[in-house]
Amino acid sequence: MTNQFVNVSIVVPTYNEVENISLLLSEIWKNVPKDMEFEVIIVDDNSPDGTWRKAVELLNDDVLVVRRIGFKGLSTAIVDGVVFSAKDYVLVIDADLQHPPEYIKNMVFEASRSDADVVIGSRYVKGGHVEGWSRTRLIISKTATLIAKLFLPSTRKIADPMSGFFMVKRKIVIENLTKLNPYGFKILLEILERCNPQKVIEVPYVFKPRRYGKSKLGAKTIIQYIFHVLKLSGWRPFKFALVGLAGVGVNLGILNLIGYLTPLLISKYFAVGSAIAIEASVIFNFILHELWTFRDRRFGNVFTRFALFHVSSAPAILIQYLSSISIKYGLAMNPFIAQLIGILIGFPFNYVFSELGIWKRKSVY
Ligand SMILES: Nc1nc2c(ncn2[C@@H]2O[C@H](COP(=O)(O)OP(=O)(O)O)[C@@H](O)[C@H]2O)c(=O)[nH]1
Ligand SMILES: [Mg+2]
Known part of the structure; x- marks a missing residue:
């Protein structure tokens, strides 16, 4: 009989998880499908609490412990885990049991x-959930997700x-x-943006409170x-702003030329000159652009x-146009304030509309 499951390298990044590691390993063994071929790779950044030593004690034929010296970082640990892996799929799971092995x-x-x-273990699809987060923590997480969706088209449908x-x-x-630049903690964002996956699916899970120890991720x-x-x-947002700034220069330059x-x-037909x-x-x-x-993204x-x-561009144009005309005809509004209002209202609108509406990336999944 051919095996019905894919084979999997389970990569576990660890830093000071000595109390969690043996429980995690036994939970993994309990929960992988019986006839699945798999290995476990623990990537530890020389944890001061000796997680790597504990992991070596627990070693058997299917566990590899990578102890990195002089390295630190969650995403690079995961990428190294992938490099050491030997199966068709890599499954990434935290050591603190927040990602329940079940x-x-x-x-x-x-x-x-x-x-x-x-295949994403997802807190935000039907059936998924976060346990034990305050409302503030949840709002921060959802806002961060929205930011990703605005700037990174590969994440929009996820x-x-x-x-x-x-x-x-x-x-x-x-x-x-x-192409990968494993900066920070969110390696999945890198994979979605840079590895061009053609098919992405989400499976719900319930994110649990940490079992022992404390989180390594702080305010920064x-x-x-x-x-x-x-x-x-x-x-891209900076490029967009730079172009906008140059556009203001062009506007004033042309007005001068006219x-x-x-x-x-x-003078008499200022409204026409300004419009041009x-x-x-x-x-x-x-x-x-x-x-x-x-x-x-020219599709x-x-x-x-x-x-x-x-x-x-309409909101920015309208405010600029009305303000320049009103100034011209003596309805006096400070020109700098008028420009500033134009930019403050116009820029975000223009940017979001351009990202999501005009130069949107074709979705592959
Ligand atoms: N190898 C390695 N693992 C890390 C590092 N930082 C965090 N981890 C591990 O990554 C997982 C998630 O980290 P955690 O602090 O629980 O983040 P949180 O769940 O967002 O609070 C845990 O298994 C940590 O032990 C690091 O710098 N290097
Ligand atoms: Mg955690």
């Missing part, structure tokens, strides 16, 4: 059934792209190893996370994108 069976079953590139409990085909990680995690997402996005060539257009300058800057911004900011018809870009 869900392994179901994840393996779904991987075997679907042949998905990535309910829990920040999960640390997941399976991935070894092959897609190894093939893209040099949030800053690191935002930095990580921006880096993964190729700094004034020089046809003075009437910046604004349109010139919108065209300029559009071209730069096409060639630079979103060059990898569909360029004229549709061009028309939509006018819609997305």
Whole structure:
């Protein structure tokens, strides 16, 4: 009889988990499907509490302990675990029993059934849940998920792209190893963005409170996370802002030129002159976004994108236009304040609309 399950390397990153490690291993043995071929790889960063020593004591033929000296970091530990692994799938699970091993069976079953590139243990699909989090903690997690979805198109259809409990085909990680930048804690985001998985599925699980010991992730995690997402996005929001800034320059430059060539257009017919300058800057911004900011995301018809870009620029344009006209006709509003309002309201709208509506990435799953 052929084996009905895929074979799996279970990678466990550990740092100061001495009280959890033996319980975790026995839970894993209890919960893997009976006829599944598997191995366990513990990647420990030379924990001061001697987790690695304890793990070596528990060693049997199917367990490998990697003790890294002079390294520290959750994501790099997981990537090293993948490098040492030898099976078709890698399953990543925390050592502190927050990812209950009883869900392994179901994840393996779904991987075997679907042949998905990535199987995510998900807290945010039906049947999934988080136990023991305060409302604040939950809001932070959901906000972080939303940030990922805005900046990283590969995560948009996934309910829990920040999960640390997941399976991935070894092959897609190894093939893209040099593209991975295992910064921070969210290696799944890296895999989704850089390894180009074609099929991703989510399986619900209940995230439990830590069994023993304490969390290694502190307040600076949030800053690191935002930095990580921006880096993964190729700094797109900054490129977008830079182009916008250059657009303001173009606007003013053209207005000056028009004034020089046809003075009437910046006096009696200022509304016309101003409109021409604004349109010139919108065209300029559009071209730069096409060639630079979103060059990898030019799908569909360029004229549709061009028309939509006018819609997305509309709030900024409108505020700018009204303020410049009102200033011109003496209805006095401080021009800097008017510009600032235009930018504050216009920029986020324009950016979000551009990301989600105009230059959206084609979804593969
Ligand atoms: N090898 C290694 N493992 C780590 C490191 N930081 C955290 N871990 C492990 O990664 C898992 C998740 O970390 P944890 O502190 O529980 O994060 P939290 O669940 O988000 O609070 C646990 O198994 C930790 O032992 C690290 O720097 N190196
Ligand atoms: Mg934990």
